[in-house]
Structures are given as C-alpha cells and as structure tokens.
Amino acid sequence: MSLGYPKLFSLNMSHYYDHEVKVSSAPQTFNLEFKNEKFIFQTDNGVFSKKYIDFGTYVLLKNYVSNDIDGPILDMCCGYGPVGVILGKLTTKEIYMTEINERAYELAKKNLEINNVSAKIYCGDLYESLPNINFSEIIVNPPIRAGKKTVFAIYDGALERLVPNGSLWVVIQKKQGADSTKKYLTDLFTKVEVISKEKGYQIIRCIK
Numbered sequence: 564m565s566l567g568y569p570k571l572f573s574l575n576m577s578h579y580y581d582h583e584v585k586v587s588s589a590p591q592t593f594n595l596e597f598k599n600e601k602f603i604f605q606t607d608n609g610v611f612s613k614k615y616i617d618f619g620t621y622v623l624l625k626n627y628v629s630n631d632i633d634g635p636i637l638d639m640c641c642g643y644g645p646v647g648v649i650l651g652k653l654t655t656k657e658i659y660m661t662e663i664n665e666r667a668y669e670l671a672k673k674n675l676e677i678n679n680v681s682a683k684i685y686c687g688d689l690y691e692s693l694p695n696i697n698f699s700e701i702i703v704n705p706p707i708r709a710g711k712k713t714v715f716a717i718y719d720g721a722l723e724r725l726v727p728n729g730s731l732w733v734v735i736q737k738k739q740g741a742d743s744t745k746k747y748l749t750d751l752f753t754k755v756e757v758i759s760k761e762k763g764y765q766i767i768r769c770i771k
Contacts, residue, residue, distance in 0.1 A: 588666070595645075597624065600652050603677050604643060610667040611642045611706075619764045620645055620704050623734040626759040626766045627702070634699030634726050635659050639717060640706055641684070644671030650702075651680035658682035661693055689713070690720045698724055702732045707739045714740075715747060722751050722771060731769040741765045 586609045593615050595602040606613040612620070624646065629636075635657035638647035647660040648671075660682050662668045668686040675682055685692040701721045705714045721731045731752070735741045745767060749755045752769040759766040 597649055598653060600649070602645075602648060602652075604645060604648070604674050605670055605677065606643050607666055607670060610664060610670060613643075616645045617704070618762065619734040619736065622759065622761045622764050623702070623704065623732060623766055624649060627732060629654050629656065630700060630728075630730050632699040632726060632728060632730075634697060634729065637661070637693070637698040637701045637724070638682075639689070639701055639703040639721075641671055642667045642704075644674040644684075646702055646704075647671065647682050647684070648674050648678050648680050651675070651682050652678065656699065659693065659698065660684040661690070662686060663688050689716060690724060693724075696724075697726045698729060699726055700730045700732065701725060704734045707735070711740070711743075714744070718744075718748055718751060721769075725771045727771060729771045731771075733767040733769070734764055735767065736763050737765060738763060741767075 589608050590605060592603060592605050595604060595616060611617065636650060636654065636659065638658065638660040641647050641660040641662045644660060647658050651658045660671060662671060665686060668684065671684055675684065701724065703717055705717055707714060725731065733744065735744050745755060748767065748769050752771055754770040756768055757765050758768050
C-alpha cells in the first residue's frame with residue numbers, strides 16, 4: 564500500500580541542526596504505513612519535521628531503488644530515523660545512521676527499537692563519528708539551513724565514502740539550490756541524474 568501523504572507535515576526546523584537542543588521537550592508519536600509495512604515514530608520539539616515525515620523524504624523513499632552492490636547503506640543526517648528505519652525493514656543491506664542533533668539521535672535509537680529494526684547509529688557532525696568503512700549507498704535530505712559549506716561537505720564526503728559505482732541519493736527543493744547542487748555534484752561524480760520531480764522537490768541519484 565502506498566503512503567497517502569496527509570497535510571500534517573511541519574517544517575519547524577529552528578533548532579534541528581544544533582548538537583544540543585535547548586527548546587523544551589514535548590514528545591509526540593505518529594503512525595505511518597509505507598509499502599505494506601506499518602511504522603511508529605516518536606518525535607519531539609527541536610527536531611526536523613516533528614509532526615510527520617517531511618514531504619521531501621517521502622518523495623525520496625517513494626523513488627528510491629537499491630543498487631545490487633555489496634556494502635551497507637548510510638542514512639546521513641538521519642534525524643529521528645525515518646529513512647534508516649524504513650530501509651531497515653525493506654532492504655537486506657546493513658544500515659548505518661548518523662545525526663548531530665542529540666535529541667534526534669536518541670529518538671532514532673528509540674524508533675529503531677520500537678519498529679524492531681537493527682542499525683548502527685552514531686551521534687556526530689557528518690562523517691566524523693562513523694567508523695572507517697565505505698558504503699554502497701548514501702542517502703541524504705541535506706540540512707539546507709546549516710549552510711552551503713556543510714551541505715557540500717556532505718557531497719564531498721560521500722565521494723570519499725562510497726565504494727566504486729556506489730550511489731548517493733539526494734532530495735532537494737529547486738528553490739533551495741537544486742541547480743547549484745546538480746552542478747556541484749556533476750563535477751564530483753561519474754553520473755548524475757534527476758530521478759523524479761514532485762511539487763518543487765527533485766530526487767537526484769549520483770554514481771561514483
């Protein structure tokens with residue numbers, strides 16, 4: 564069953580890229596059904612898209628197709644964990660997740676447990692806390708408000724951390740710099756293609 568996307572999502576991102584969240588906690592929960600699997604997610608103030616999975620991530624997941632290359636998947640900037648949790652159910656690859664926001668990191672750990680998904684999760688800035696391994700795929704909804712330097716560092720790091728012919732999946736809005744992102748990625752990767760466009764969002768797949 565495909566996910567029917569309701570008008571519930573929030574883009575309240577004031578503190579989502581801070582390491583330490585200073586806003587008061589107000590935990591909440593939402594249910595999600597995606598590709599015949601049911602999920603439960605706990606969220607809170609100070610994390611990205613706290614009321615429901617954000618539309619860009621939904622479009623990315625809807626269009627994502629795993630490659631057949633050996634190696635784990637990295638959910639970069641995982642937030643409270645929707646990508647890692649869902650792919651942990653739908654793929655057979657090992658899942659790694661990383662997140663700078665301490666509150667989101669703790670929520671992601673809870674959401675893995677709630678949904679009975681196994682993954683290795685780390686708290687740190689971009690790739691710094693991850694073990695020295697390479698990935699078959701890296702998936703990211705980049706933290707645009709953290710600034711272009713941070714976003715481009717994600718792309719640079721992906722090139723270093725992917726296995727040969729590995730894939731980087733990116734979702735980005737046109738108004739948030741999709742054109743400059745595609746230009747930058749084209750200079751880095753062997754192949755860059757727009758897989759889907761929906762309501763201003765673009766899903767970009769890059770092959771190393």
